[in-house]
Amino acid sequence: MEKLPIEILSRIIKHLSSKDLYNEALNKWVFSVSIAPYATINRQWQSLVEALTFRDLSLTPPDIVFAISEGILTPDRLSFLRELRVDFIFPAHEGQHAADTASEEDPDDQVVFNRTVRKLFHLLERAPRCESPWLSLGAYVPIPRQYPRGTDALYGRHPPEARLVADGTVPISYLELSPVLEKDLPELPVVSEFLTTTYFKSHSLVFSPRSMCVMASKMTRLKKVEWDLSDREKANLQRRIQLRCDFANALEKLPTFLKEFYLEYVREPPKDHSFHPPSIVPPDIIDDPLSQALRRMSQRQHLIRFHVRACVDSTIFCLQHLVSEEVPGWTDLNYFWVSMHPVLPSGRDMDTELPGEGRDWHFRDIPDQELLDTIFIAAGRAACQMPKITNFSLRYELNPVAGLSFRPDLFRDKVSCVEIMTEQVPELSKETEDIWKEACEKHGREYSLTVADYAHESELLFHYSHS
Numbered sequence: 001m002e003k004l005p006i007e008i009l010s011r012i013i014k015h016l017s018s019k020d021l022y023n024e025a026l027n028k029w030v031f032s033v034s035i036a037p038y039a040t041i042n043r044q045w046q047s048l049v050e051a052l053t054f055r056d057l058s059l060t061p062p063d064i065v066f067a068i069s070e071g072i073l074t075p076d077r078l079s080f081l082r083e084l085r086v087d088f089i090f091p092a093h094e095g096q097h098a099a100d101t102a103s104e105e106d107p108d109d110q111v112v113f114n115r116t117v118r119k120l121f122h123l124l125e126r127a128p129r130c131e132s133p134w135l136s137l138g139a140y141v142p143i144p145r146q147y148p149r150g151t152d153a154l155y156g157r158h159p160p161e162a163r164l165v166a167d168g169t170v171p172i173s174y175l176e177l178s179p180v181l182e183k184d185l186p187e188l189p190v191v192s193e194f195l196t197t198t199y200f201k202s203h204s205l206v207f208s209p210r211s212m213c214v215m216a217s218k219m220t221r222l223k224k225v226e227w228d229l230s231d232r233e234k235a236n237l238q239r240r241i242q243l244r245c246d247f248a249n250a251l252e253k254l255p256t257f258l259k260e261f262y263l264e265y266v267r268e269p270p271k272d273h274s275f276h277p278p279s280i281v282p283p284d285i286i287d288d289p290l291s292q293a294l295r296r297m298s299q300r301q302h303l304i305r306f307h308v309r310a311c312v313d314s315t316i317f318c319l320q321h322l323v324s325e326e327v328p329g330w331t332d333l334n335y336f337w338v339s340m341h342p343v344l345p346s347g348r349d350m351d352t353e354l355p356g357e358g359r360d361w362h363f364r365d366i367p368d369q370e371l372l373d374t375i376f377i378a379a380g381r382a383a384c385q386m387p388k389i390t391n392f393s394l395r396y397e398l399n400p401v402a403g404l405s406f407r408p409d410l411f412r413d414k415v416s417c418v419e420i421m422t423e424q425v426p427e428l429s430k431e432t433e434d435i436w437k438e439a440c441e442k443h444g445r446e447y448s449l450t451v452a453d454y455a456h457e458s459e460l461l462f463h464y465s466h467s
Helices: 006-016 036-040 043-053 061-069 075-080 095-101 109-124 160-166 179-184 209-217 237-253 289-298 358-362 369-384 430-442
Strands: 021-023 028-030 056-059 083-087 135-140 173-175 191-196 205-207 224-230 260-266 305-310 335-340 391-396 403-406 418-421 448-453 459-465
Touching (some): 043 075, 056 061, 061 109, 109 173, 237 289, 369 391, 369 403, 418 430, 430 448
Parallel strands (some): 083 135, 191 224, 335 391
16 A cells, blocks of 8 residues: 555545535535545555645634644645635524533633634644645634524525514624734735625624724735625614724725625615615715725726625716716726615615605615716716726616626627616716717727616617617
């Protein structure tokens, strides 16, 4: 066995290590039988087996403590790591299972969070550096076990905990990094991707957006962030405003060479459209700080993909008082996708106020044409300054397919490069048409516009071609 060539051993181990069991919790295929015991055959086997078994790890806070105290994750083993998933579990919310995760240390949520982040960063600091970053790091908060698991007809598609948060029965706790830890965290140049989501994760214990930005700022060669963060605060309006402002201020901390930025920062729209939400723009500021911070993020040099679904306004494209020539450019961006919440940060609805029966308040989906025109103009000014853009998409969530699409490189001469998806032909102003004519001209296309209703079997409502 010791004399077998490494090529033969590699094939044997590859056969033994086929991932043939699907793990729904992890959403991936895993080993049905552990191959770790084969590492004890000899050193050659150990190296080849560990290259597979340490490639993809899922850790909890107790796992991290154990790995450090026992010296399990050595620099050599860390060099094999490519995907690391960290599930932040908090003893105070585990109910009868608290003993499984408890320790003699302080169980306070913020203390547990800061302690885990500190130990995680100091553990990964020991990973060997390579020419390019190689680690995909995911941070998640599982649904606390004090709440029922799963979904059923009673709760719809959301887990019970999410419904309790949405109803205001359970408050949201935001996990914040302490100022001391922010300064003391080491740099992690090995991380290439930083991921998180609240989808089928906790809605009551969530990472504050600012803390995510601070952690990402230490990942000096980060190439991609993919974040699904919570903007669901309802009990405290000032708290929500502060969270958004802190997020806006912290976005500039993200590493310079970031190439891909994906953000889901959403909340459910009001079920009763007769309710008018208050403004979440600070009273001493005219325009939404987060929308402007996201625009500046999209304009970064090196960034090529920008995908945002959030409560934002037209300043995510450009400031209203600027003409297209004055709008700062997007030098490297080729993909720009923005989905706007039905209610703007100012509290203004994107749909039209309709009188009538109560049922109309729940199903209004006719856009405010004046507001939509303003948004289309701002979007057009931005598109004029994106020399490398191939896919520009604007969505407004009044129905799943409403929006505007600009695809200057798609099926040239066969398909309109400007397409509006809606249920009725919009009333576009001359300024809107002029700015999109300019965008087409700057990208070497003749202006052509299609209006289609994709909600009803792609019905063509309107087509205009310059030719």
